Amino acid sequence: MRLLEYQAMKFFGEYSIPAPGQVLVEKEEDLEKVSLPFPVVLKAQVAVGGRGKAGGVQLASNEEELREKARQMFQMQIKGIPVRKILVVEAQKVEKEFYLSFLLDRKHMLLFLASPSGGVDIEEVAARNPELIYQRKIDTWRGFSPFEGKIAAKFLGLSGELISQFSRIAFNLFRLLREKDMQLAEINPLALTPQGLVALDGKLIFDDNAYFRHPEMPPDESLTELEKEAKEVGVAYVEMDGDVAVIGCGAGLVLASLDLVNHLGARPANFLDLGGGASSEMVKRGMEIVLRNPRVKSIFMNIFAGITRCDEIARGIVDFAPKIPISVRMTGTNEEEGIRILKEAGYEAFSSMEEAAEQAVLLRGKGGN
């Protein structure tokens, strides 16, 4: 889960990472609480990149402007996401912007990154000026030592007191990564101001698998309603732009099924992965979710059962009895029983995924929704 900026800033506070004064505003009345010195920056709390270009970051130099801009921002949608929360932040005199992060990566395991070129897309820096990126693998058991921060500070061109300041911030950010089970902990930009180094924006990606030991972690605010429902059911759902609904078990095979529908000249309407060992109830709820999309004209269900049982899947289909055509591919554990249940209820089952996909693409024109 990617935390929103205001959530990341709360953790920065907890870990003594300096940041400018700020107030979270959820409705216009909350503006009363804002007692920051002007000018202030209004920042829309949406978990998408490029919000600045979309008007999600604005400067206000007095109370009137703050009110007006907040009102406008609450009406906005940024890349389709409505703005429900605004972070109002004390504007800073920025002399220079740096980049600082820690992350878990398959190749380097535990990686420390820093760059004197902060405030911009770090991926672009990496592509254009890789020499501007400092990277260092951090030992798993020893962890990050302040001296490693000092080496990076020199690379960034910092001197005097700022060297220790930078190293302290890095040390605390590393503690946050490890103690709070973050996959990525990033400060971008880390700004040099007359008051020293401050975190102007932060990105934290929490490992969802670690919820069990972090009751303090907030729920994911970036999901759409349908995605939330899918999560509750225990399936993975992503909406797409076509008209053939695709359901399967196992992300790789579902991805291959989307590609196959595309290869046959049609477009998939969604990605829905039931996961391993799906119950008939999950199959029903999964079909309910995909049919919420009015564009769907047929369903292609691709089941290669390992841990999953075909009879369980077949029962789910028969119980739900979708009102639009469905084409099922079924093979693997208990396939005879599954196919028998489908046939008795008048559904056809294929053993090859290509035949089933062709059928689903063909059936689009037959039967309404």
Next chain:
Amino acid sequence: MAVLINENTKILVQGITGNQGRFHTRSMLQAGSKVVAGVTPGKGKMEVEGVPVFDTVEEAVHETGANAAILFVPAPFAKDAAFENIEAHLNPVVIITEHVPVHDTLEILTLASAQGVMVIGPNCPGLISPSKCKMGIMPTHIFKEGNIGIVSRSGTLTYEIAFQITRSGLGQSTCIGMGGDPLVGLTYTDALTLFEGDEQTKAIVLIGEIGGGMEEEAASFIIKHIKKPVVAYIAGRTAPPEKRMGHAGAIVSGTSGSAQGKIKALREAGIPVADLPSQIPEILKEFLREK
């Protein structure tokens, strides 16, 4: 021959008394695997499917000579279980458990590499050397002994492709599912190296999917180190922009993680990339004819 596991592999099942552990122990035994011990703390002296259960790995190894481990323990306990097996030098250690926190995996893999133990997974289907040994949760009947090595990040997609290979009349030397987590033990380059050195393996199938930079890495590795023919399949050409960990993750791999990028890297390395899973057997047969 086969790689990593064969008829001499003596398997220890950690978490053998749980539903999953019990079910898959039976299935592994039916596939002809030598499952010699189970471990569940507090359940020592029990038997599951005729396999003796011990309280600790140390005891189990001492009593049965187990030399490889497979884990079915719940995610919160996976780290400790993996440590226990790695310290006992069981090799490989296969972690089937899904939802293991990535910081736990980091520690598991760091210890494994210091101890020289190969970890497979977590969140993986395991591996099988057909007719010799199955150490995983895959359906046994879709595999057949043969000379194709398969390595994959996906579970069910691997079953699909292995089954198509079997139906075409070919078979597999070893089929390895590496797992789809951001950090995994065995990688493509490890598997490719093993297959290159294995007499039974005549050709290799590499199954990839969107995200990360492992396939690109494999492409450049193959150019330098692999002489055996390799065919690839990459799932996710039409995938919606995935919710990835974003920029910082991509920097270090130096790639976008898209299917197109991976396909391009593989093709530039001279590796044929199948458009559909069903094309793979034909390409393999072509390879074997050329030999």
